Amino acid sequence: MAIALRYAARSDRGLGPKSRNEDSGYAGPHLLVLADGMGGHAAGDVASSMIVGELAPLDDDSVPAEQAIPLLEAGLQRANSLLTRAMAENADLAGMGSTTIVMLRTGNKIAMAHIGDSRAFLLREGTFSQITKDHSFVQQLVDEGRISRDEASSHPQRSVVTRVMTGQPEDEPDTSLREARVGDRFLLCSDGLSDFVGADVIEEILREARSPEEAADRCIEVALKASTRDNVTAIVADVVDAAGDDLPSTVPQVVGAAAARGLREPTRAIPTSPAAKAAALSREATGRREDDDGPELAEEAPRRPRWVRLLVGVVLAVLVLAAGSYAAYGWSQQQYYLGARDGRVAVFRGVSQDLGPIRLSHLESETDVNVGDLPTDVQLSVGAAIPATSLADARDKVERLRSEAERCRARAATGIPCGTAPVTPTTVPTAPASATGSARPATGASATGPASRAPASATAPTATTVPTAARAVAPR
Template sequence: MTLSLDYAALSDVGRVRRNNEDSAYAGPHLLLLADGMGGAAAGEVASAAAVQVIRRLDNPEISGEDMIEALAGAVHRANERLSELVEEDPEREGMGSTVTALMFDGQQLGLAHLGDSRAYRMRDGQLYQLSHDHTFVQSLVDEGRISKEEAFTHPHRNLILRVLDGRPDSDPDLEMLDVQAGDRLMLCSDGLPDYVSDEVIAASMAGGTPDSVVVELITHALEAGSNDNVTCVVADVIETPPVSGEAPQLVGAAAELAQGSTGRGEPTTAIRGGGGHGGGGHGPALDPEELRYAPRPPKRFPWLRRIAVLVVILGLIGGGIWFAYSWTQKQYFVGTDGDYVAIFQGVEADLPGLTLSKVYERQTLQVDKLPTYSREQVEANIQADNLDGARSIVGELQHTADECAKAKAKPTPSPTPRPSTPPPPTGKPVSTPPKPPATVPVTSPSTTPSTTPSTPVDPDDCDGVR
């Protein structure tokens, strides 16, 4: 038989807070909780907007792995909605909301989570936390720097690192989970686990109906001195059609704003006790919700921030262009300036309206005095490492031109005619005494003067010189 959910939802403003920033929804195929934050920056607006967008996933036609894609898309649409609300009213800058959602298709669950609200499952008497807190203290626990017990009393246990806030980097955790008959599911805002231990939560989850469990859990939080809103959604996975809760339930800020109310809704007054000024003397002057996501306080003049950002961007672009231009002016190459060889400063590239090179030194060396190969190199421009390198290249070109000029000026020797050999005389030969061998002087290498001639240029390499 197909599994179904028997659910209940309840939200309480608490004994200290003046407004409820929690919103929750429970339906046949979706359990959803959002905890708004930002204090005066409209945390209740953020949570209500998130729930109103994501609750559309309560649809029996979405199942299997499609639930993950649907949850991711809904969370991103809710994030875009928060961005639109901030654009409409800049006073809302800094508001945000957690999101914890369980989507149910009758066979399995899809989880989407962002922030520090929690999702639990009770199975066979054991309580499991399905979500992972995106908080500062949880990061310390993950790194092994503090224990879970120390995190429970840490002074910064409410500081959130990731939240739905209208910015593009608000990506939720997504996961598929198994489910079976007899499971009990629970979503809650941080007003419960910050003041009630897992053992007490497990004891309350172990018996009763979903309606009685949400009342008991919220009562435990209030009696423990919770100074925050407290919201719970509890659902039993059953094999028979649900006895109660066929109609979806909407509680908290989402319900109050939908009714046009800014005060406490009926679910809040149902279990409140002890008056409205408990909590050990803590007053509204010190609202802990103001510190939950402190890095982004409200901005009264967003246009000034945008202008400042634009100025910074333009400054970075201008600085980059100036740096690039300064670099080009430290480069040199050897090229031609009319009929003469010249040293250029800059690079061989011009931009519209901007010249990146200029003649630095014009030489007396004429281009047509160079052989063809050297002339083609100069006309194509010869890159140099620096100014000294460019001058060295010009010196080599001048040497080549001088050697070619000498080679062309030197006369070509004419061949000397060889005398004809006279015929031998007739008659008796006359013997000629042999000459003594010629003495060859020997010179010590150390006493021989030496000079290092300049590198000669082959006349054949001077082709093309005019």
């Protein structure tokens, strides 16, 4: 049976002090990449977007299984070399780095490489497991039997990572090749989710969500309700039958810093192929112009009169603008969102923004769901527009809002205010062994406390001082 992926990628800056999103994510028909940049002022967003840009061209269905792991390793080496070169050319980038998780589908198998403490989870036939092992100081202490997994979740140096992409030769990832089965659900996430939301809550989300889109949206929502102080990114992918009724995804999604840097210039054409996205992201991250590496002409052709060149240029510009505007408008009319109209939830077709005097949305249908019956946080979401992937998805969201409004009215009838839906993160339990790999202990993560990146020189308890053999990496 031929398999395919249905995926969704979401990212948010979080509620902490960071002024920009340093996470980057890419989800395509054959490739999933998540990179959590580190360094703060040292351009963690540049590092993560450069890595995603370098790996995005691997989104190809022609890779044989025996070549998948070497291909990922070579791609990560190239990305690491890009970091080295960028830091050598720009002193402001010195010290940047990034975690990386990359999954490449090859036939009915998944090749994976990861480095750092971003995590990948798998829900298969009712069994939930963490399939990556953190490259962190506390994980090393757990492996050595010096602390328990419960102690790891509150250890003062739990945020120190020992291996990430920093442009150094020793930055080598762990790799694996596993079978993919129809019904598998994968989650790639940054520590903005796993450090603030318990693994049992994450498991519940993956079990109950009806689609990758719903699961990814819910992961971000729960992380924000848990007051995550870090950037949070989630990529969810379902393995589906390529010829079945559950249609696979076909359009790549870029989120976080990679999307912000790659689409920063509004006059530049938006890249559509993975290779074009990679080139755009690399140019944005390094500051190179599009023509820096272009070929030189051996012989200059005869020049047309200046007025002819100007006229041709104007005509071409008008045609490009017209085509671009038509394509953009056509794309906008395939989008849907939920908003408020006359105090009730309504479904709109288009996008919630306007382009000057041009309205880019119109009312698709009205509902009987009163906005005032919803919890306060949901009312704010409706007011800010809740995106939907299709008309059917929009209708599903309306039904969920209707159920939420009924719940609130029932509570109000008993004198209990509705408020917001509570989230009760819990301590991360021991992660079970990978469905196909060897058993490895998973690092515990606090569900309630922030996991700010601490310097490698931070003081630890006497029994857990950083061993001299560990190479701790600078904080995020």
